[in-house]
Amino acid sequence: MAESKFLRGTVILSAATFLSKFLGMIYIFPFVAMVGQQGLALYQYGYQPYTILLSLATLGVPMAVSKFVSKYNALGDYRTGHRLFRSGIILMTITGFFAFLLLFFMAPVIAGWIISNPDELNGNAMSDVVFTIRMVSVALLLIPSMSVIRGYFQGFQSMGPTAVSQVVEQVVRIVFILAMAFAVLYLWDGELGTAVGFATFGAFVGGAGALTVLLYYWKKRKSFIREHVENSTEDAGITLTQMYKELILYALPLSFVGLAVPLFQMIDLFTFNNALMATGEYTQGQAETAYGTFAGSAHKLILIPVAIATAMSVTLIPTITNSFTNRDHALLERQITQTYQIILFLSIPAAAGLAVLSYPTFAVLFGLEDVEIGGHVLRYYAPAAVLFSLFSVTAAVLQGINRQRYAVLSLIIGLVVKGISAYGFLYMFGPIGGSFSTIAGFSAATAFNVWAIGRFAGFHYGILLKRTLSIIVFTLCMAAAVIIVKEGAFTMFPLTSWMNAFFVELFSVAAGVGVYFILTVKSGLAGIVLGERFSVLKKDKTREEE
Structure with missing residues (x-):
């Protein structure tokens, strides 16, 4: 029963993570339609240093806390995991606060590193770069402490709070980004720098939405968790120093590679x-x-x-x-x-x-x-x-x-x-x-x-080299078919309008997917690679299990 619950939770969390990342990819299309590539560059000026500082402030905490809490819970020592939870929230709040101060006050310096010789007549004003970096920095006050709450729930093999909060955070953030960009540019007739700066504040607003979800789950499950803590059958009695040393050993490789x-x-x-x-x-x-x-x-x-x-x-x-x-x-x-x-x-x-x-x-x-x-x-x-x-x-x-x-x-x-x-x-x-x-x-x-x-x-x-060669050969055949169809489509639909581009894309993609699918299925390669997932692709005569 416990194993099926864990597997179900893992699937839910994986699906939520994928959905969150997918939403994080597709919102860029309407956003660029409003702010253009130069506005997108300004947006990146704020988000890139924010992402690095957020990762340094949290150091892979959700997964590390999950692993730590799960380990001690399995030993019947719920008290140790709860001690980490309480101290972790305080520690992450402190590291988030210092990360915020660093990014906020370093904004002019970072802006100078990004553009060392500004030409503001046709580029983004340095004041806009500083404003954007400072607006996104506020999210560092909130997001790191949330990582501890998510990790703690996961340590109890409860993936729902993390999954729901991730999706809510992304949806709220995206809605705020698009709404603010539209409002500033088209309703209030504001400047591009103002629109992008307020859009980056969406990181804080999304975080507030996620925190609301996590607090809701905490209120629902607080009595259940307290009961387990009070009825702990073991107590490792490790110090906070030992606790965080173990946590860092879990977290550092995961956070750095990420x-x-x-x-x-x-x-x-x-x-x-x-x-x-x-x-x-x-x-x-x-x-x-x-x-x-x-x-x-x-x-x-x-x-x-x-x-x-x-x-x-x-x-x-x-x-x-x-x-x-x-x-x-x-x-x-x-x-x-x-x-x-x-x-x-x-x-x-x-x-x-x-x-x-x-x-x-x-x-x-x-x-x-x-x-x-x-x-x-x-x-x-x-x-x-x-x-x-x-x-x-x-x-x-x-x-x-x-x-x-x-x-x-x-x-x-x-x-x-x-x-x-x-x-x-x-x-x-x-x-x-x-x-x-x-x-x-x-x-x-x-x-x-x-x-x-x-x-x-x-x-x-x-074996892998052999199959990689087959994939490359089939890909070259696919690419040749796509080029032929694309060039033919360009003669009828020159790249002068969105609709023409759409038709060229549609015909070319259909040709490419069709050729690659036919070649890989007929050769048996698709059955070898994806057979366990898509049994319909598996051919009886395909027995390449070398």
């Missing part, structure tokens, strides 16, 4: 505009438009296949941990192979499709105004979708086989490569230089993870 994409984006934040403007070929406004397309629009698009691929494969991670613990090497090898296959089967054709259809895709989702720079950036950034997917899953596999420090080390390697190459690539190649440095950094990090899995899990890549 910071991979934000840390890469932070490097872009401080190099992108400055490198482009240093070439003398870009004004501040042009550089910011390019940054908005790269760090905002294109980045959100490539996260869609990443989210789908990762969601399908990450369900295998707990079973990988069990196989490793039980020393069942044959099962472990099959599970890791399956994880890799799902990621590659979904992300490679998705990335290729985004690259080939970059211009009509950008036009359909973000309009024609900045389609030239947007389509250009998306074409070269799309391959990063494969690397983002592979890195997140290989890092999770390393954690599953108790090699967390290698996942951390791989991220450090990737960040060093990114940091060394970022400014130079941008200076030499223009806006697509950001894509090149990101791909280089994640390639190095992922390669290290792949090596570590082979080394410490004894994993052999022979």
Whole structure:
């Protein structure tokens, strides 16, 4: 009974997390329609440092608290987990307050790092950058303490409060962002900087909505929790110092690896505009438009296949941990192979499709105004979708086989490569230089993870390489079909209106999905990779279980 409750809760939490991330990706389309790519760049100026400071202030607390509380609850020691809960809320409130002060008062300095030589005639005013950073900083007063409450509920195997609060937080935040942007720009005839600044305040408003949900659940379950605490059969009697030492050991690897994409984006934040403007070929406004397309629009698009691929494969991670613990090497090898296959089967054709259809895709989702720079950036950034997917899953596999420090080390390697190459690539190649440095950094990090899995899990890549080659061949066939259909569609529907872009996209995507589906099903590859999930794809004659 307890196991089924845990599995049901895990499914609910996974679904809520996916829905929350999906909503966080799609709201950008109407938002950009109102504020444009330059406004999106301003929005990123506030959110990027906020994301980093929020992660540092919380340090992976929800999962770490969940693991800690679950461990001591299982021993009958509910009192220790409750002590962590009470002290954790105080500690996270304090760290959140100091993070808020740091971001609020450092805003002018950070703005100077983002744009070292401002040209405010055609770019965002520095005062608007400072205002945006300060508006989003207020959320740091609220969000960190919430992470402790979520983790505590999860420690009782109650995933509902976290799931519901995550979705409510995202919905409230998005509604506030879009409503404020619309009101300031179209009802009150306000400035772009004001609209974006108030939009970033949505992080605090969304947090308030989530906290309301959590307090509701706490009121409902307080008596149940108090009864367990008072009836504890054990008391470890550990000090707060010992408690937090154990918590940090749980949290650090999880939080650092989870910071991979934000840390890469932070490097872009401080190099992108400055490198482009240093070439003398870009004004501040042009550089910011390019940054908005790269760090905002294109980045959100490539996260869609990443989210789908990762969601399908990450369900295998707990079973990988069990196989490793039980020393069942044959099962472990099959599970890791399956994880890799799902990621590659979904992300490679998705990335290729985004690259080939970059211009009509950008036009359909973000309009024609900045389609030239947007389509250009998306074409070269799309391959990063494969690397983002592979890195997140290989890092999770390393954690599953108790090699967390290698996942951390791989991220450090990737960040060093990114940091060394970022400014130079941008200076030499223009806006697509950001894509090149990101791909280089994640390639190095992922390669290290792949090596570590082979080394410490004894994993052999022979079968996987064979199937990856098949996926690449089928993807090339798909891409060729898409290019033919796209070019033919352009003769009838030139990229001069949204409707034309939509028709080109529709016909091309249909051709690509159709070709890839037919090739992978007829060859049996789809049955091998997805057979357990979609038995209809499995062919009787397909018995490739090498």
